[in-house]
Amino acid sequence: MDFDFLPKLPKSDLDDRTFKDLVDECILRIPRYCPEWTNYNPSDPGITMIELFAWLTDQMLLRFNQVPRRNYVAFLELLGIQLQPPAAAQTELTFYLSTALPSTYQIPAGIEVATERTEADEAIAFSTDRPLLIAKPNIHHFLTAETAETVPTVLRDRFTHLWNQQDDGHWEGRELPIFSEQPQPGNCFYIGFDTTQPIEGNVVALTVGGEAATSTGINPDHPPLRWEAWDGEGWRSVLLNDVDDGTRGFSFNGHESANAMQAADVLLHLPLIFPAAYFGTYQGRWIRCVYVQPQNSQSGYSGSPQIMKLAVRSVGGTIEASQCKVIRDELIGQSDGNPGQSFQIRGIPILPRQNGEHLLVIPPNGVPQIWQEVSDFADSGADDRHYLINSQTGVLQFGPLIREPAQLKDQTRIRSRVQWGGESLTQVLEATADDDTVMERQYGAVPPRGSSLRMVAYRTGGGQKGNVQRHTLRTLKSAVPYVARATNHIPARNGADAESLDDAVIRVPRMLRTRDRAVTPEDFETLTLQAGRGAVARVLCPTQTTEENRGRINLLVVPHANTESINRGEGIDPIQFALTPPLKERVLSYLDERRLLGVEVRLLEPEYVGVAVQTEVGLEPEYNHPQAQQEILRSLRVQLYRFLNPLTGGVKGEGWSFGSPVYPSDIITLMQKTPGVRYLGAVLLFELRRQGDSWVRSLTTEGIVNPGPQGLICSWADSQLRSGHAISLIT
Numbered sequence: 001m002d003f004d005f006l007p008k009l010p011k012s013d014l015d016d017r018t019f020k021d022l023v024d025e026c027i028l029r030i031p032r033y034c035p036e037w038t039n040y041n042p043s044d045p046g047i048t049m050i051e052l053f054a055w056l057t058d059q060m061l062l063r064f065n066q067v068p069r070r071n072y073v074a075f076l077e078l079l080g081i082q083l084q085p086p087a088a089a090q091t092e093l094t095f096y097l098s099t100a101l102p103s104t105y106q107i108p109a110g111i112e113v114a115t116e117r118t119e120a121d122e123a124i125a126f127s128t129d130r131p132l133l134i135a136k137p138n139i140h141h142f143l144t145a146e147t148a149e150t151v152p153t154v155l156r157d158r159f160t161h162l163w164n165q166q167d168d169g170h171w172e173g174r175e176l177p178i179f180s181e182q183p184q185p186g187n188c189f190y191i192g193f194d195t196t197q198p199i200e201g202n203v204v205a206l207t208v209g210g211e212a213a214t215s216t217g218i219n220p221d222h223p224p225l226r227w228e229a230w231d232g233e234g235w236r237s238v239l240l241n242d243v244d245d246g247t248r249g250f251s252f253n254g255h256e257s258a259n260a261m262q263a264a265d266v267l268l269h270l271p272l273i274f275p276a277a278y279f280g281t282y283q284g285r286w287i288r289c290v291y292v293q294p295q296n297s298q299s300g301y302s303g304s305p306q307i308m309k310l311a312v313r314s315v316g317g318t319i320e321a322s323q324c325k326v327i328r329d330e331l332i333g334q335s336d337g338n339p340g341q342s343f344q345i346r347g348i349p350i351l352p353r354q355n356g357e358h359l360l361v362i363p364p365n366g367v368p369q370i371w372q373e374v375s376d377f378a379d380s381g382a383d384d385r386h387y388l389i390n391s392q393t394g395v396l397q398f399g400p401l402i403r404e405p406a407q408l409k410d411q412t413r414i415r416s417r418v419q420w421g422g423e424s425l426t427q428v429l430e431a432t433a434d435d436d437t438v439m440e441r442q443y444g445a446v447p448p449r450g451s452s453l454r455m456v457a458y459r460t461g462g463g464q465k466g467n468v469q470r471h472t473l474r475t476l477k478s479a480v481p482y483v484a485r486a487t488n489h490i491p492a493r494n495g496a497d498a499e500s501l502d503d504a505v506i507r508v509p510r511m512l513r514t515r516d517r518a519v520t521p522e523d524f525e526t527l528t529l530q531a532g533r534g535a536v537a538r539v540l541c542p543t544q545t546t547e548e549n550r551g552r553i554n555l556l557v558v559p560h561a562n563t564e565s566i567n568r569g570e571g572i573d574p575i576q577f578a579l580t581p582p583l584k585e586r587v588l589s590y591l592d593e594r595r596l597l598g599v600e601v602r603l604l605e606p607e608y609v610g611v612a613v614q615t616e617v618g619l620e621p622e623y624n625h626p627q628a629q630q631e632i633l634r635s636l637r638v639q640l641y642r643f644l645n646p647l648t649g650g651v652k653g654e655g656w657s658f659g660s661p662v663y664p665s666d667i668i669t670l671m672q673k674t675p676g677v678r679y680l681g682a683v684l685l686f687e688l689r690r691q692g693d694s695w696v697r698s699l700t701t702e703g704i705v706n707p708g709p710q711g712l713i714c715s716w717a718d719s720q721l722r723s724g725h726a727i728s729l730i731t
Contacts, residue, residue, distance in 0.1 A: 008077070008390070008393070009073050009076060009077055009081070009082075009083065009501060009504070018058070019051075019054055019055060019058045022054035022057055022058055023050060023051055023054045026050045026053075026054060027040055027047075027050065072505070073501070076504065076505075076508060079508070080375070080376050081504060081508055082390060082391070082392070083392050083498060083499045083500070083501065083504055084391075084498065084499035084504075084533060084534050085349045085350060085351060085352070085391035085392055085462065085498055085499075085533075085534075086349055086351075086461075086462030086463045086495075086496060086497050086498040086534060087462055087494060087495060087496040087532070087533050087534035087535040087560070088322040088323045088324050088351055088459070088461055088462040088466060088494075088495060089126075089322070089323040089462075089463075089464075089466030089467050089468070089492040089493060089494055089495030090320065090321070090322055090323075090492060090493060090494050090495075090580050090582055090583070091126060091320075091321055091323075091468075091473070091488045091490060091491065091492035091493070092272070092318050092319065092320055092321065092488060092489070092490055093111075093113055093126060093128060093318065093319060093320075093321040093473060093486055093487070093488055094203060094269065094316060094317070094318045094486065094487055094488070094489055095107055095111075095132065095134075095316050095317055095318075095319075095480070095483050095485075095486045096203065096315060096316040096483070096484050096485050096486070097134065097314070097315055097316050097482050097483060097484060098482055098483070098484040099482065100313045100314065100315060101134070101136070101314075101482060102136065103136060104133055104134065104135045104136065104197075104198065105133075105134045105482060106131050106132065106133050106134075107128070107131065107132040107134070107317070107319070107480060107483065108128075108131050109127075109128050109129065109130050109131050110127050110128060110326045111127065111128045111476075111477075111478070111480060112125045112126065112127050112325070112476075112477035112478065113125070113126055113321070113473045113474070113475065113476055113477065113486045113488075114126070114473065114475045114477055115468055115472050115473055115474075115475065116472075116474065116475055117475075123475065124323060124465060124466060124468060125323070125324075125325055125461075125477060126321040126322060126323050126324070126466075126473055126488075126492070127321060127322060127324050127325065127326050127459070128319050128320070128321045129319070129320045129321060129322055130319065130320065131319075132201065132317045132318075132319040133198045133200075133317070134202055134314050134316065134317040135197040135198050135199045135202060135314060136197060136313070136314060137193045137194065137197050137199045137202065137204055137312050137313070137314060138169050138193065138194040138197065138312070139169070139170075139171060139191060139192070139193060139194075139310055139311075139312055140192050140193065140194055140284055141157070141159065141190070141191065141192030141282050141284050142157070142158045142159050142163075142171070142189065142190070142191055142192075142310060143155040143156060143157055143158065143189065143190040143192070143279070143282065144156045144158055144178065144179075144187075144188070144189045144190070145187075145188050145189070145190065146180065146184075146186065146187060147186045147187075147188075148186050148187075148188045148288070148290045150234065150235070151279070152190065152279050152280070153280065155190065155279060155280050155282065157282075158176055158189075159171065162174065162176065163176070163310075168311075169311065169312075170207070170309060170310065170311030170312075171309065171310045171311070172209075172308065172309050173308065174308065175210075175211075175306040175307070175308055176306060176307055176308065177304035177305070177306055178250070178289070178304060178305055178306075178307060179291055179301065179304040179305070180304060181303070181304060182303075183291055183300065183301040183303070183304050184291070185224075185291055185292055185293045185300070186290070186291065187290075187291045187304075188288050188289060188290040188291065189288065189289055190279065190286055190287070190288045191206070191286070191287050191288070191310070192279075192282055192283070192284025192285065192286055193284055193285040193286075193287075193312070194284070194285075195276040195283060195284060195285060199270060199274065199285065199314065200270065200271070200272055200273065200274040201270060201271070201272040201274070201317050201318040201319055202270050202314045202316070202317045202318075203267065203268070203269050203270070203314065203315050203316035203317055203318065204267075204268050204270060204312050204313065204314050204315065205265040205266070205267055205268075205312070205313055205314075205315050206265065206266045206268055206287075206310070206311075206312050207263050207264070207265050207309065207310070207311040207312065207313070208247050208250065208263065208264060208265075208266060208307055208309065208310060209261050209262065209263040209307060209308050209309025209310070210247070210250060210252055210261065210262065210263075210305060210306055210307045210308060210309075211252070211261060211262070211306060211308075216249060216250065216251045216301050216302065216303070216305055217299050217300065217301055217302030217303070218249050218251065218294070218298070218299060218300060218301055219249075219294075219298050219299070220248035220249050220251045221242065221248070222242055222295075222298065223242065223245060223248065223249025223250075223251075224249070224291060224292050224293065224294040224295070224298070224300060224301075225245070225249060225289055225290065225291060225292065226239075226289070226290045226292050227239035227245075227266065227268055227287065227288075227289050228287065228288055228289075228290065229268070229270055229271050229274060229285075229286065229287045229288075230274075230275075230277055230285075230286040230287075230288075231271045231273045231274060231275070232273060232275045232277070235288070236271050238268045238269050238270060238271065238287060239266070239267075239268060239269075240267075240269060240489060244266065244267035244268075245266050245267075246264035246265045246266060246267075247264040247265075247266060248264075249305075250305035250307065251305070252264060261308050261309065263309060263311075267315070268287065269318060269489070270285075270287070270318075272318065272319075272320070272581075273581075318489075320582065321473075321488075322351075322459070322461070323461050323462065323463075323465075323466030323492060323495055324351055324459040324460060324461035324462065325347070325459065325460055325461055326457060326458075326459050327346075327347050327455075327457065327458055327459070327460060328456065328457045329454060329455075329456065329457075330345065330346065330347075330454065330455045330458075331452065331453070331454050332344070332345055332346075332396060332453050332454065332455055333453050334450060334451065334452055334453065335361075335446070335447035335448065335449060335450065335451040335453060336449055337446060337447070337448060337449030337450075338446070339398065339399060339400055339401035339442060339446050340397070340398060340399065340400040340401065341397075341398050341446075342395050342396060342397045342398070343395070343396045343453060344394060344395060344396075345389070345394040345395070345396055345455060345458065346394070347394065347458065347460035348392070348393065348394035348460060349391055349392055349394070349460065349462060349498055350389060350391045350394055350458050350459070350460055351391070351458075351459040351460065351461060351462055352391070352533060353373060353389075353458065354459075356456065356457055357455075357456065357457045357458050357459070358370055358371065358372070358373065358455075358456055359371045359373070359387055359396065359453060359454070359455060359456070360453075360454045360455075360456050361385070361447045361451050361452075361453060361454075362451060362452040362453075362454065363447070363448045363450070363451045364448065364449075364450040364451065366448075366451075369385060370385075371385040371386065371387055372384075372385060372386055372387075373386070373387055373388070373389055374386045374387070374388065374444075375388070376388070377399045377400070377443035377444050378443075380399055380443045380444035381442075381443075381444075382441070382442040382443075382444075382445060383445055384399075384444055384445055385444075385445050386399060386444040386445070387399075387444070392498060396453075396455075398444060398445075398446055398447065399442060399443040399444020399445070399446070400442075400443055401440060401441070401442050401443075402440065402441050402442075402443065403440040462495065462496070462497075462498075463495055463496070463497050463498070464495050464496060464497050464560065464562055464563075464564075465495070466492055466495035467491065467492050467493060467494075467495045467560075467561060467562030467576070468488075468491065468492045468562075469491050470488055470489060470490055470491045471487050471488065471489070472488065473486070473487060473488040473492075474486065474487050490575075491562075491575070491576060493559055493560075493561065493576055493577075493578065493580060494532075494535035494559050494560060494580060494583050495535070495560065495562070496533075496534035496535050496537075496560045497534070498534070499534065507529075507530075510522075510526040511526065511530070513526070514526045514527060516594060517594050518553075518591060518594045518595045518596070518599075519596065521541035521543070521553075522541075524539075524541045524553055524555060524591065524595075524601070525539045525540065525541050525555070527590065527591055527594055528555055528557065528587055528591065530590070531586060531587040531590030531591060532557075532559075532583065532586070532587060533586075534560070535559055535560055535583055536557055536558070536559055536560070536583075536587070537558050537559060537560045537561075537646075537647055537655070538557075538558040538646065538647075538655055539555055539556065539557050539558070540555070540556040540606075540658045540710075541553060541554070541555055541556075542554060542556065542658075542709065542710055551598060551599060551600060552599070552600045552601075552602065553595070553599055553600065553601045553602070554602050554604055555601065555602065555603050555604065556604055556605070556606045556658065556710055557579060557587070557603050557604070557605070558577055558606065558646050558647075558655075558712065559576075559577055559578075559579065559580075559583060560647070561576040561577060561647060562576065563645075563647055563648055565641075566638060566641045566642050566645070566648065567638060569634055569637045569638055569641065570641065570716065571641040571644070571645060571714070571715040571716030571724075572641075572645050572646075572647070572714065572715075572716055573716045574608040574610075574714055574716070577605065577606075577608060577646065577714075578605065579603060579605055584603050587603060588601060588603065604710075606646075606658065606710055606711055606712045607689075607690075607707060607708060607710060607711040607712070608646070608690075608707075608711070608712055608714040609687055609688065609689055609705060609707040609708075609711050609712070609713060609714065610687065610688030610689075610695070610697075610714055610715060610716065611644050611662055611685060611686070611687060611688070611705050611713055611714070611715045612685070612686040612687075612688065612697065612715070612724055612725060612726070613640055613644075613667055613683065613684070613685060613686075613725045613726070613727070614683075614684040614686065614725075614726040614727075615667070615671075615680055615681055615682065615683045615684065615726075615727060615728075616680070616681030616682070616727075616728050616729075616730055617632075617636065617671065617677055617679075617680055617681070617727055617728070617729050617730065618677070618678045618679040618680070618681070618729075618730045619632065619676050619677065619678055619729055619730065620676050620677075620678050622676075623676040628676070629729050632674065632676050632677070632729065633727060633729060635674055636671060636674060636677075636725075636727055637725050637727065639670055639671070639674065640667070640670070640715065640725045641715055641716075641725075643666075643670055644656065644662065644713050644714065644715035645713070645714055645715055646712045646713070646714060649713060651666075656712060656713040656714075658709070658710065658711070658712060659707060659708060659709040659710065659711060660707075660713070661704045661705060661706040661707065662685060662704060662705040662713055663703075663704050664683040664685060664703055664704070667683050667685075668680055668683060681730075684699065685699075685700050685703065685704065685705050686698065686699050686700065686705075687700055687705045
């Protein structure tokens with residue numbers, strides 16, 4: 001029979017030698033075996049004979065040498081191996097309202113926002129993963145503290161008996177200092193929002209009123225303040241840029257008017273996880289403003305700012321989005337009632353299905369039925385409403401009908417009853433003499449003849465092209481009421497292309513070794529790659545040596561990132577390797593079903609250590625031309641950014657190894673391969689390490705950059721981070 005219900009993998013040719021290769025090989029052997037033959041022109045009869053036999057050999061090898069490869073691919077098909085579909089990039093889309101609304105407003109799921117279409121590039125669309133609720137926040141508490149603790153314990157209530165709440169929800173009162181009389185770094189105030197309003201992910205405008213043009217002693221363009229929100233585990237920054245602080249550090253510079261009080265807005269982007277919490281006896285959803293140490297020799301507050309008004313309103317919201325297009329209610333065909341029938345879904349490739357994405361079978365004059373997608377038909381009975389979908393090709397398959405030879409099934413049943421049932425051969429033969437069992441089995445139900453088949457919903461998209469930069473998603477594909485504009489304030493991450501056949505060949509031995517259970521460190525690494533569905537590029541399970549780590553598995557995960565910036569002479573910013581909450585949740589839930597009982601799994605990010613190279617390059621005299629020098633300079637920088645990164649770095653181009661240091665000799669070897677380079681001057685290596693919220697660059701004392709056992713080498717171009725490659729050319 002034809003196993004057309006198995007996944008079909010592409011068959012590639014094993015022998016890549018061409019007819020010309022065979023002819024050239026024969027001609028090279030002539031001087032050895034027939035030295036008197038000196039005429040190699042195509043008109044020579046001997047060359048004609050060589051070409052004839054080369055053609056016959058080419059035809060024979062073309063077919064004969066493909067047998068092992070095709071047998072291997074057929075074995076993968078028998079195992080049910082399917083090529084993994086592309087992974088959709090993830091980001092967060094922020095929608096801004098045209099006006100504040102009096103009640104909670106919902107932006108439905110599936111809203112598409114795309115990049116701008118150009119002559120060279122098609123637009124890349126992202127769809128929101130779930131509905132976005134934009135609520136009406138209310139302020140309940142205003143507290144101050146002398147120090148910024150992770151969980152504040154000593155708080156002072158500033159509302160009670162001092163301010164009054166108006167009918168529109170805002171608070172007013174006499175002048176109120178927000179810091180100490182002599183402000184010190186660490187002074188802060190807390191604002192608690194009403195816990196009944198769903199303001200997770202909302203963009204709020206906090207209106208602060210105070211005396212216009214107040215003298216505070218700070219630089220109002222860069223106020224020494226940090227706005228944060230409590231996400232249940234720690235404090236997360238919610239002010240994107242200093243320009244979003246319209247109060248200019250509560251100085252209200254530029255807001256002079258005839259009124260004694262001037263109000264301005266602070267635009268805050270609340271986190272998607274924004275739970276209610278108790279600080280002391282006060283409950284709320286909390287944000288705070290912390291006075292931090294001024295930078296770059298700037299002066300601090302000479303006195304505490306005074307405010308007289310507080311109000312808040314929602315002006316937008318942020319929600320998760322994936323690079324995909326949602327297709328709903330697609331009619332894929334009509335059943336003919338035969339087993340093993342297949343249907344083609346138009347949108348390919350198809351992303352992994354979510355809740356609500358399934359097949360709906362509508363029988364003639366019957367009630368619509370929801371069918372279930374399975375990975376194979378091994379456990380499917382004749383009444384099970386199961387089907388398969390090949391995510392790569394978009395083929396939907398129903399279960400086959402398997403007919404077995406009567407003699408084979410009889411012998412198998414008799415042998416089983418004799419060996420395991422304890423019966424004698426004579427008893428079994430007498431009992432089965434009149435058995436008229438049907439020698440066939442249906443794996444999975446078959447839709448009745450004439451049934452309409454409809455995909456309720458599915459998503460198509462994915463690939464590395466979805467790893468777009470920040471602020472590139474600005475085009476709303478359809479009008480949304482009250483929404484003025486949309487954008488992405490963070491770059492899209494975790495997009496990956498579909499798996500190739502060569503990648504599958506490498507993956508299958510590891511899959512067979514783990515057998516879908518996580519015991520050894522290699523098992524956890526393999527299953528983490530499978531759980532990522534292409535979004536995880538590399539993973540390392542370091543050896544646990546301390547007593548406190550017993551029973552705990554730490555996994556260092558490196559997600560996929562867009563490498564197109566390398567060809568432009570830019571590196572990969574470490575922010576693109578951040579583990580997003582959806583990716584962590586997907587991997588942990590996958591591993592949780594396969595880990596041993598009592599084993600705790602934690603996903604961690606490696607310590608990314610930036611590398612900057614400073615050297616002088618001497619060129620050959622013939623390259624003493626400005627255009628040639630610029631081309632060589634660009635080529636050297638591209639090579640360095642490609643060599644010093646976790647995805648394409650290292651000598652093998654498979655990513656820099658965990659914990660591997662960088663030596664000046666590595667840079668020298670790399671640069672000397674460039675045409676036109678005559679010699680190199682002293683090669684200096686600088687390392688860049690994160691310290692708190694900032695990066696610190698330093699010259700290595702030993703001349704090497706050692707990232708540590710759980711670190712990875714990375715290199716990027718950013719003026720603020722001061723990482724890059726300074727190369728001067730000498731002719």
